Amino acid sequence: MAVRAGFFPGSQVDMIDGFIHLSTAAQAQETAARHFAGQEGLVIVGFDAADMGDSLRWEPSRNGALFPHLYGVLDPTLAIETRPLSLDADGAPQVGELIP
Numbered sequence: 001m002a003v004r005a006g007f008f009p010g011s012q013v014d015m016i017d018g019f020i021h022l023s024t025a026a027q028a029q030e031t032a033a034r035h036f037a038g039q040e041g042l043v044i045v046g047f048d049a050a051d052m053g054d055s056l057r058w059e060p061s062r063n064g065a066l067f068p069h070l071y072g073v074l075d076p077t078l079a080i081e082t083r084p085l086s087l088d089a090d091g092a093p094q095v096g097e098l099i100p
Contacts, residue, residue: 008074019057020070022047025098027067032085032093039093046081046099047074 002008010020023031028044036042049056055072085093 002074002076006076008076010070010074018071020072020074022056022068022070024068027062027065028098029095030062032095036093038087038091040087042085042093044081044083044085044095044098045076045079047078048080051078 008020009015014020025046032042032044049068052068052070055070057069057071058066059069061067081099085095088094
């Protein structure tokens with residue numbers, strides 16, 4: 001959907017908060033398990049933070065850790081990795097190895 005549109009404006013939660021919530025490769029598994037458990041058809045998309053320019057801000061979130069927040073729309077052509085996520089027996093999305 002975002003590829004056809006040429007941009008991703010964010011989820012409903014993102015639009016309410018005023019930025020797109022992102023996670024680093026190290027944060028992705030916990031974020032997926034916490035916010036997307038039991039959801040089928042998930043896709044993980046990786047980006048290089050340097051490609052997002054000044055619209056990307058690192059802000060404290062869960063346990064004070066800095067998380068990337070994108071203030072603007074996300075350009076899907078910047079993706080460096082895209083793949084589907086599987087769910088484990090308990091319904092937790094399995095992120096696996098990501099490009100750091």
